[in-house]
Amino acid sequence: MSSTSRTSRRRALTACATAVVLTALLAACGPGGAAHDSAGTHHDxxxxxxxxxxxxxxxxxxxxxxxxxxxxxxxxxxxxxxxxxxxxxxxxxxxxxxxxxxxxxxxxxxxxxxxxxxxxxxxxxxxxxxxxxxxxxxxxxxxxxxxxxxxxxxxxxxxxxxxxxxxxxxxxxxxxxxxxxxxxxxxxxxPGTAAAVPLPPAATTAQVDGYTVTVRGEPMARMAHPMTVHIARDGGPVTDLQPYLDTYAHLTAVHAGDLAFAHLHPATAVDGDHGGPDLTFHAEFPQAGDWRLFLQFRAGGRLHTAELTLRVG
CATH class of the missing domain: 2.60.40.10 (Immunoglobulins)
Structure with missing residues (x-):
């Protein structure tokens, strides 16, 4: 075999070995290209x-x-x-x-x-x-x-x-x-006897004290999404919400699977007692599943708390 042939053969073998190693690395990283260690997954x-x-x-x-x-x-x-x-x-x-x-x-x-x-x-x-x-x-x-x-x-x-x-x-x-x-x-x-209460199904509206709260948006886990809350009363939009905690509504979410916590930050600016009917929130949920939303808002001098189940994909 000539010197030129031996050199070409070595180059081909080196390229093949490099391709095998690269393929293995890509497989370990997964489709996102970042290494995924399944052993680090935490189970209780x-x-x-x-x-x-x-x-x-x-x-x-x-x-x-x-x-x-x-x-x-x-x-x-x-x-x-x-x-x-x-x-x-x-x-x-x-x-x-x-x-x-x-x-x-x-x-x-x-x-x-x-x-x-x-x-x-x-x-x-x-x-x-x-x-x-x-x-x-x-x-x-x-x-x-x-x-x-x-x-x-x-x-x-x-x-x-x-x-x-x-x-x-x-x-x-x-x-x-x-x-x-x-x-x-x-x-x-x-302590005491506790009765089992099933989680209400996912919904986009909730009723509280005569108010109707409607949640709009399709949040995805681990992604920032805008979410809007619309508040109405007697079929008409509410425009006289009063400030509560320096905002027009406070929104807390708790995951039904493990009680993980998420505080959704309000984005609507406060301007006196003129809040509503639409309030915008910066929604970022750390995981998918059913989340129970607790929306607190002040109207008519009272604090109201609306609850609904939100499905996060």
Missing amino acids: PAASAPASAADPSGHPAAGAADGMADMPGPDGGTGLTDTVQGYRLTAPDTPLPAGAAADYRFTVTGPDGRAVTDFAVDQTQRMHFYAVRSDLTGFQHLHPTMAADGTWTASLAALAPGTWRTYASFVPKSGGAAGSALVLSRPVTV
Whole structure:
């Protein structure tokens, strides 16, 4: 074999080997071209646990993950953990009473282990606190008070028996996470007999206190989409919404599969008591599935909360 033939043969073999390696790398990366490690998918044994008296919904337990729990959401996470970026939500592991108002006390500690007392104002408040029942039939949104030592107190209205999840949504004013919106959560039990309540089917409209709320838009998971809420009363558009938390409506979403949390940010500017009928939100859901929407708006001097199930593709 001539020297020229041997050189051509080596070049051909090298090209073939390169093609094989490149093909293997592309297969590992998947269609998006980024490496996908299936071993990193997170599963919680509680996700397949059967319903019980403490969790009557038939949904996975409040802290369960379905492979998406560690994916960053629009508010610094999906709210399914008590620790994010070194910040930790701490509270006594004691049940709350059923059928009676109760104070829920908690503390947020920073990466240094000390109680945080320096919070930025977000939508007129330094802390937004939520309590959500595991079957999504219970929802409370409160603004707790903080003592000098960093202990927060949320005055909860009466809770029905079952498993609940409490969320603390805040923005640190200093430190490494300064300016970042974070959501931390913990489960809490309310003893008693809990009746199973199925999740209402997906819908685009809801009725509350004589108002009709209509949601328009087709949000997709992990993608930013505009979403519009239309508010009407007696068949006519509502144009006298009053400001609430420096906006015309506050929209919270909780995932039916694992109680992942999403706070949808309003985009409509406030101009006195002239809100409505159409309100625009920046919607970004961290995962697909059924989400329960809780829309809070002020009209006629009262705060109203409309609820509906939204299907996210």
